[in-house]
Amino acid sequence: MTDPVAVSLRRLTLSDFRNYENASISLNSRMVAFVGNNGAGKTNILEAISFLSAGRGLRRAMLSEVARHAHTGAWAVSALIDGAYGETRLGTGLNAGDQSRKVRIDGEDARSSEALLEYLRVLWLVPSMDGLFTGSAGDRRKFLDRLVLSLNPSHGKTVTEFERALRQRNRLLSEGGTAAFLDAIEAQVAELGTAVSLARNETVSLLSAKLKAQAELGLPFPTAEIHLEGAFETATIGLGASDREDCYRELLREGRFRDKAAGRTLDGPHRSDLGVLHVDKHVPAALASTGEQKALLIGIILAHADLTTAISGMTPVLLLDEVAAHLDPGRRAALFSRLQAMGPQVFMTGTDVNLFKDLPEDAQIFEVADGLINPL
Template identity: 45%
Template sequence: MLSTLTLLQFRSHRRAEIRADGRPVAIFGPNGAGKTSVLEAISLLSPGRGLRRAAAAELIRRQEEVGWKIRADINGHEVETHALPGSAREVRIDGKPAPQVALGTVAKVLWLVPSMDRLWIEGAEGRRRFLDRMTLSFVPGHAEAALDYDKAMRERNRLLKDQVQDRAWYDVLEARMAMAGGRIRAARALAVARIAAAQAGAATAFPAADLAVTGEGPEDLAAALAAGRRRDMAAGRTLEGPHRADLEAIYAEKSTPAAQCSTGEQKALLISLLLANARAVAAPVLLLDEVAAHLDSTRRAALYDEICGLSAHVWMTGTEAALFDHLGPRAQYLEVTETAGLSSLREAAP
């Protein structure tokens, strides 16, 4: 559970303090007031660049530009992350400096934002990020494996671009990529299996999806990379491995690929997968940005009923309080307003 959250000079918030009581949190207010920024701050309590994938410099409140800070009490830990102008983001857990990847051991943070509505019909990169976010919730070490793989691959790509011929350099890097790649592959397979188990027999109003990971390359990745050096050198980059993976989804009841489903069905599949993910891990934090806007009242009510039955701590945004009427007193309500570029937040009645 996320019990307290403090934002300092973050986006349009000069200072905001939230005390949560464990119920779903419904944040409402006009577009541009700073609702999504609250969710973005929470997403930065996990490894990576958050739900907007913003650089640290982009998060600074422009009026003063003194740097930003997020503090939170989450799952019994005190977490702080901050960045000064011109500096990289830093993390402290229980008062001690920590690498970003350590955040994955403190909290499982999952999210669904409007930009993901086109996940099934756009490029594979977004689906890989979605897959790896799910995977991280099951295997905290997945972030470290991905970093190890990416670092070795960048070094290999540099050799390829420079037309370096020394086999010994490639052998070392390809062995590192194969080791990290094996961990990535195993973690992703575990995540897909856990999601499938969480969907099986679940009482839900949302459609189940059959998932498969494709394009990760052969199991003997080191041998494949060695055999493909000439081809990769011509391309100037590594052409196979876990960084080329894709996540495929089938609307199970209709046996239809997600990419061929209607917009509403694609959204329902995403919600279903996120709910399954939340059921499959212990006490996650679930961020749903504008999730109710494109659901009819029946499906919206079903979503809220399912949310209230989860062990997750759910944070949602919407433009008006009426979108959350079905929740009634089951939720905690926060209203966000903006005046002259400054966001303010207050607790509101249901």
Template identity: 55%
Template sequence: MTDPEAQRLTRLIARDFRNHADLDLALERRFVALVGENGAGKTNLLEAISLFSPGRGLRRADLLTMARAGGPGGFAVSATLARDGDEHRLGTGVEPPGYDGRAARVCRVDGGGVPSPIAFAEFLRVVWLTPDLDGLFRGPAGDRRRFLDRLVLAVDAAHGARVSAMERALRSRNRLLEERPNDGQWLDAVEREVAELGVAVALARRETVERLDRLIAETRDDAQPFPWASVRLEGDLDDLVAVWPAVEAEDRFRLALRQGRPRDRAAGRTLVGPQSTDLVVRHGPKDVPAATASTGEQKALLIGLVLAHARLVQAMSGIAPLILLDEVAAHLDPRRRAGLFDALEALPGQVWMTGADPALFAELEGRADMVRIADGRVVPSEA
């Protein structure tokens, strides 16, 4: 198991990434505070780091949109990771598009090419919290499902590939129902694939959520400024995998798909399966649905949930994750802000935070690398 205290990024380079033409940032401490005006490029650096995890990063953006306007059309991000007394160089980026308009993503570890960002999971795990998640508990189930899959992906790097394969299989089934509804042989085949992938996705989600809920229950502290949450899954397939072994769950799911063909064809989509799962969150101390809590309570609950997830990632993977917090401190009162810093101090991973006002991080003076960003550049603090 990696010594979590010995793992951190010591250098971050971003070339032609968003508004950063050629940024080279050296780091010394476990806390990193990026300060600067809105639009300076602070969140862009968090996004660059998030690319060292499976998926499309914290903005879920298309890769080509990350290339700097006016640049050559591609971008490169590299990081030096200090780990257990050794250093590893991680790199990712996109080559400028070819004649067909396509761009190829490149991933490297210690100078050698690797097939995909999944390879980074051997060295690095990343969790994050951004303002986009503020409405998570009141928003549509699809938002919570994406958040759920990000929770799973941080502990199971192959989860994203399973979800993508499941979504492709569902699209194939929907197309068959629309164009060839009487082709039972092909529908049987694609539903078998949907059932296998769907149960695999549901089981991975269930394991992560159950472990997270158990960890929260075992470590909860009502005196903390961030209330503890209870979490569970709600959905027809989630009920199946909670009761039946995987093979039996696949058979029952496949039967439900077969019986639901007329209904799904009329609806134009598959109505049962992991694509309808919801993550149900309750405010633990008050024992009420998270969606009914006040805005401030929801923010605090979400922070507590992300911090608990970081502890789970370390427990399950043996790697203390990098924690990326975008504009979190600005929305907290002084008591909760101090509580956040204390909670982060107790976690083993490196923490990156952004904020417009350097005063937000005054309590971290001497413990954090304070980095001022302006117009995509690092500028001296006194400038």
């Protein structure tokens, strides 16, 4: 078995990004921490790194909102990385007046942000995800699709096309489209929806195996059991791709009158949910304590990082925003030890430097204040 490629950022440069006019950080460690007061801009650094991947970044902000000068909307993030192709320069940003961000790889324009996934897989855990288990099914679907994307770079495009096809069907229903037109669009919805569903199911299956293996390591984090649930999942359980597509097409045809009255499509993987169980207590994660939910989420992210390494053949970059502050010293030390053993490059934030005293000796710790980033 070939060892995975160790991918890491060696230099990060920000221009007019959030509160940073110009900032450049030299990196030589796989464990990096940013320390500073609330509002100093620590999370902004992690957000900048998250834009070196596909999608809208860890805050899912409007592109113009991350610019330092609102009137221009322009910003840029670049990084020098070591990875599967040796030393590579990745860059992304928004030009004044543009609606979509540009991506450049070694100075050449890329067609889309999905091209970055060939060089770098970025995963994250941020405070806004703390309510994942008690929040909406839509939030959990977005979370799951992000997990799928790190394993299957084409998944984001498929989800986007599926959602577009659903909107077209809804519009046809509301405008009284002919049966022939509805048959055509429903065939497209069924094909794309089936691809989305199968990709999610595969990721859940693989991640479940990783979670079970992780439980055997004796980490001080509760074990999560995950599964997909919903009417569509129940209707298509055990079906292969072709039969699942046929089933979905029939559900859509039978549901036209109902969906027209509702103003939306009521059947499909766009309504599925990610179920999470606290194994030790055998209760849904939503009923666990706040601390247990946080620990469950950490366990899922660790298992997913391990799975990403195994599937992609390269170690991911992991962004952990304000995670250490919510763990007792024992769990914090165990987390750092596990991250070091797994091998991803990890970027963390915290308000107190003492939170990171158990990091390895070669870890880098930076102080963030007044738009400046200085090594401690």
